[in-house]
Amino acid sequence: MAMPIAVLVSGGGSNLQSIIDRIEAGMLDAEIKVVVSNRGDSFGLTRARNHNIPTRVLLHTDFDSRETFDEEMVRAIRQSGVNETGAVVMAGFMRIVTPVFLEPFRGRVVNIHPALLPSFPGVRGQGDAADYGVKISGCTVHFVDEQMDHGAVIMQAAVPCQPGEGGDALAARILKLEHRILPQALQWLAEGRLELRGRFVHLKPASRNLAIQPSAGVDTDTQALVWPPLEDGF
Missing domain, CATH: 3.40.50.170 (Formyl transferase, N-terminal domain)
Incomplete structure (x- = not known):
């Protein structure tokens, strides 16, 4: 069974593309449930949509603290279907996350x-x-x-x-x-x-x-x- 993952991006999303390519080639046993970006102009969102992957835009400037932003990210990721068997991948995500975000996915958050x-x-x-x-x-x-x-x-x-x-x-x-x-x-x-x-x-x-x-x-x-x-x- 493919591992459900959420991918977080802020920019061009070339690392996201490398994940998509490996999945489509049958080399990576994962399924991208959602791509989340803190920037509406991230080209990573376009890459996701080109492959019919659901996307969410959460502008960190709309939140009054890092913790409230992280709470909404957790909610969006869980709603996508990423659970305790899944993972969160930071692929050029330019935000520091708090324990509010890390605790629900402890040991399952990966960064490059x-x-x-x-x-x-x-x-x-x-x-x-x-x-x-x-x-x-x-x-x-x-x-x-x-x-x-x-x-x-x-x-x-x-x-x-x-x-x-x-x-x-x-x-x-x-x-x-x-x-x-x-x-x-x-x-x-x-x-x-x-x-x-x-x-x-x-x-x-x-x-x-x-x-x-x-x-x-x-x-x-x-x-x-x-x-x-x-x-x-x-």
Whole structure:
């Protein structure tokens, strides 16, 4: 049975599209019940409607506190059919959520961040990494907790950085890996293979034979190192 999920977006929704594509290809055992955005002009809403996925727009400016906004998000997600067996995916959702939102979905809220956490949290992860002059950057899929970009790490992908490379160029290469590791992490969640022990996420062995890809050299353009390794074409 497909895992019901709600996807939260604020912008272009390319990570949402990667989830949709994997579902339609039969690779991700999930069903998007609703796409929720805090911005009416989010292109992610258009992506959802193009695939006949229900959408909701909840403008955070219409609420007098983060908590009341989060209460309405919980209500919308539950009404869509996402229950305790489902998950909430933050795919470029530019809002910090409160315990009011997290408690109903504890351990089932996943975020994608365009940096190797705990380095460079926040909205400028790629630009901050480029400006700092790091040699390696990347992206992180993690469980969400009460602190920004802080929850337990599910998987990460690392890409080399070029001296003097701008944030936009680095972001474009990181984005290619975001589109691969987020659907992979969701598939592991759908299969019940992720076990959270404190700050550590353990990946249980697969119950079926898998053609596991190499952990390095996953993408010739990005020269990425991904851990845990991608499986079955992700």
